[in-house]
Structures are given as C-alpha cells and as structure tokens.
Amino acid sequence: MNSATKLRSTSMVGNILGNLTSEDTAQTIASVENPIADNFFVELPIAEIWRPKQQRLFFDPQEIEKLKIAIQEEGFRGAVLVTSLPPNSEALSQGFKYELVFGASRVTACEELDHEVIRAEIQELTPQQVRRIRFDENMVRKNLNAFEVLLGYLELMADEAETTPDVVEQELNQMSNSAKRGNGISEDIKTRLETYQAILDRYNGGKLTSFRTKLIKFRSLPDDVRQALDTGQIDASKALEIGGVKDDEDRDDLLSWIIDVNPPVKEIRQAKRQQAESKNTAKEKKPSPNMKRATTAVDGLSLLLKGDVLRKKNKQVGTILDQINDLVAQLQELT
Missing domain, CATH: 1.10.10 (Arc Repressor Mutant, subunit A)
Structure with a gap:
C-alpha cells in the first residue's frame, strides 16, 4: 500500500495532550497495539521510517528475540506509531519520510526478520507531542531505568x-x-x-x-x-x-x-x-616513619649486643648508652 494512503485519525493525540493519567496512557497505547475496526493503518516501508535517539539507552537483545519469535509464530500484531517528518528535517535528505514515535523494538525485530514493511499509524504531531507520547509509552511499559x-x-x-x-x-x-x-x-x-x-x-x-x-x-x-x-x-x-x-x-x-x-x-x-x-x-599494620626509625635503632643495638664492643669497659660507650636510655624514657613519657 502506498505510504501516502489517506488515514482517518484516531483519538490518540487528544488523550496525550490533556492531563494524562497512567490509565489514559495505557488506553492510548492499547488502541494502537490492538487495533479495532474504527482505526485505519497502513503498511509502511521500514526504509522510510527514521528512528531518532531514543529515551531508552539500552535495548535488551533477549527482548528483541522474544518479539521475533512472537512475530514468526503469531504474525505482527498491533502497529507502530509514526509522524511525518517536517520539511526542514535532515532525515528527508537521507530518504526517510516518517519519524518513529514508538515501537523501536518492533521495528528492529521486523528488520532482523528481513521484513520490508511494517503496520503503522500515521499521526501529525509536533516535536513536543512526539516526546510526550514516547515518554508515556515507555513509562507504561516500565522500559526506562x-x-x-x-x-x-x-x-x-x-x-x-x-x-x-x-x-x-x-x-x-x-x-x-x-x-x-x-x-x-x-x-x-x-x-x-x-x-x-x-x-x-x-x-x-x-x-x-x-x-x-x-x-x-x-x-x-x-x-x-x-x-x-x-x-x-x-x-x-x-x-x-x-x-x-x-x-x-x-x-x-x-x-x-x-x-x-x-x-x-x-x-x-x-x-x-x-x-x-x-x-x-x-x-594500621603499615609501619609509620617513626616505627621504622625505632626498628632501625633496635636492630642496631641487637647487633652490638652480639659483638664485643659492649663487653669491654669503655667510658665513652657507657655515656652513649646512658643517653640512649634517657631518650627511651622520654619517648615513654609521650605515650
């Protein structure tokens, strides 16, 4: 079917632009996913649908695989929502005609199944309306972190x-x-x-x-x-x-x-x-600089105890040892 096929508008935008409740949004999304006789949809070439940066930063590959299995076993149910690209959109020069409002996972699943077209509803929306609808859809699905x-x-x-x-x-x-x-x-x-x-x-x-x-x-x-x-x-x-x-x-x-x-x-x-x-x-176990100095002093005295210097009578050695004992006493007073 030609992408320019005339469509009769649904009540979706009216719901979105009012004071939304979760129930309103859920009904809005359901009206597209489960079309009734009063709604009209078209088969659009996937190559004509531009997908902007999504609010969702991550799409679970397992989610896509489940969608692919469901489409293969039961066929494509419902529809994605698109809006015509504005005349000044750079995407037009790349061959696109429509912006995807919601249904990114379903478009990806159909692409990976080598489908060339997808069922879509076209609505004429402002950029603000597009962002509102996209956000509400993700909130209803709890798709966003x-x-x-x-x-x-x-x-x-x-x-x-x-x-x-x-x-x-x-x-x-x-x-x-x-x-x-x-x-x-x-x-x-x-x-x-x-x-x-x-x-x-x-x-x-x-x-x-x-x-x-x-x-x-x-x-x-x-x-x-x-x-x-x-x-x-x-x-x-x-x-x-x-x-x-x-x-x-x-x-x-x-x-x-x-x-x-x-x-x-x-x-x-x-x-x-x-x-x-x-x-x-x-x-706590790592020695401080002062602990290292004390260890060096003790090690030095231990070596002297093993040698002959301290065994001999030596007035100068005795004076130095007295000084060392005095210093140790001073350190003990600091504790």
Whole structure:
C-alpha cells in the first residue's frame, strides 16, 4: 500500500495532550497495539521510517528475540506509531519520510526478520507531542531505568517551559541555592518551577528537590558504573550504591561481582563495609616513619649486643648508652 494512503485519525493525540493519567496512557497505547475496526493503518516501508535517539539507552537483545519469535509464530500484531517528518528535517535528505514515535523494538525485530514493511499509524504531531507520547509509552511499559526516567522528566519540563534542559537545571540550582541562603527568586522562575512540579505530579515523580538530588547523583556516576547502568547490566539502586566508591580497583571488583551475581543492595553495602575495614586494617599494620626509625635503632643495638664492643669497659660507650636510655624514657613519657 502506498505510504501516502489517506488515514482517518484516531483519538490518540487528544488523550496525550490533556492531563494524562497512567490509565489514559495505557488506553492510548492499547488502541494502537490492538487495533479495532474504527482505526485505519497502513503498511509502511521500514526504509522510510527514521528512528531518532531514543529515551531508552539500552535495548535488551533477549527482548528483541522474544518479539521475533512472537512475530514468526503469531504474525505482527498491533502497529507502530509514526509522524511525518517536517520539511526542514535532515532525515528527508537521507530518504526517510516518517519519524518513529514508538515501537523501536518492533521495528528492529521486523528488520532482523528481513521484513520490508511494517503496520503503522500515521499521526501529525509536533516535536513536543512526539516526546510526550514516547515518554508515556515507555513509562507504561516500565522500559526506562531510573536515570532515563529523570532525563525524560527533564525534557518534558523544558518542552513545557519552551526552554532547554540546561536552563531547567540552572533554575533548579537557583531554587536550591535560594532555599539555603534565604534569598528570593524571580516570579518568572517561581512560575516555571510550579510547571516543573506539575509534570512530576502527573507521573507521581516526587518533589523537585528530590528530583534535582537524584539527577546530580546519576550524573556524577563514574564512567564504568554509568556504562553498566546504560547497558542494563545493573539497576539504578545498585549503580548509586557503588557510585561513591572512590578507589577504582575496589569499585571494579564490586561492579564485576554485581554483574555476575546480582546480589541484593544489603549484601553490596556489607561488601563495601568489608572493603573499608580491610583497608583500615592494612593502614594500621603499615609501619609509620617513626616505627621504622625505632626498628632501625633496635636492630642496631641487637647487633652490638652480639659483638664485643659492649663487653669491654669503655667510658665513652657507657655515656652513649646512658643517653640512649634517657631518650627511651622520654619517648615513654609521650605515650
């Protein structure tokens, strides 16, 4: 079927642009995945669908394999959602006509099965609407890890305020600094902060102060831990638990163990304590410079005791030994 086939619009966008609830979003996604007679879909060439960078940083290969098996055994059910690319899109020059809104795993599975077309619904959407729908779809499926969810919130806040994620973070920092110092903030920023909080409320995402704190913690994760989180090797709670381990070798040991064994957070904390205790014990056993000096002195006297110097009467030797005894007594007074 020609990609320009005329379609009758569904009620999807109306749901998405209102005050969303989880139930609304679930029904929206279900309407595309389980089409009813009132909805019309087309078979689009996969080569015409542009897939932008997704909010999901990692796609589980096992998930793709399960989808492929399901498609082979039961056929392709439901549809993916696409929107026409705007006239100024660079993707048009690469031969694409549509942007994928959601259904990336299904498109990948069909590609790997050498399917040339896929069932799709076309909606005319703004970039802000696309990001909202994509985020809601991932939230309903619980496809995002905790850091991806935070970044999704940040994008929605920027869209709502018609600004950039960087500006949103700057305003959140101003909010935090104002609370600490007792300084005021402008009415414009107050209004935008209320907008940001409303977005978190929509998804039961907690308070702005907590959101900012979590975002900072995730952004400060070491590269190795962040990579393990992004690729789905560890979950967010475990990433945060070992993210504060400063010693690279200790952190690498913990990370390898977590990836292999997947222990509960309680056991990870216990392992961190054992690492710290082991280091403290090692520090206690390591001789200080003064201990080394004392050892040298004792070793020297031991050698003298074995020789003939101390056996002979020698006034000068006696004077030096008296001085040594006096010094030892002074050291004992310091303890």
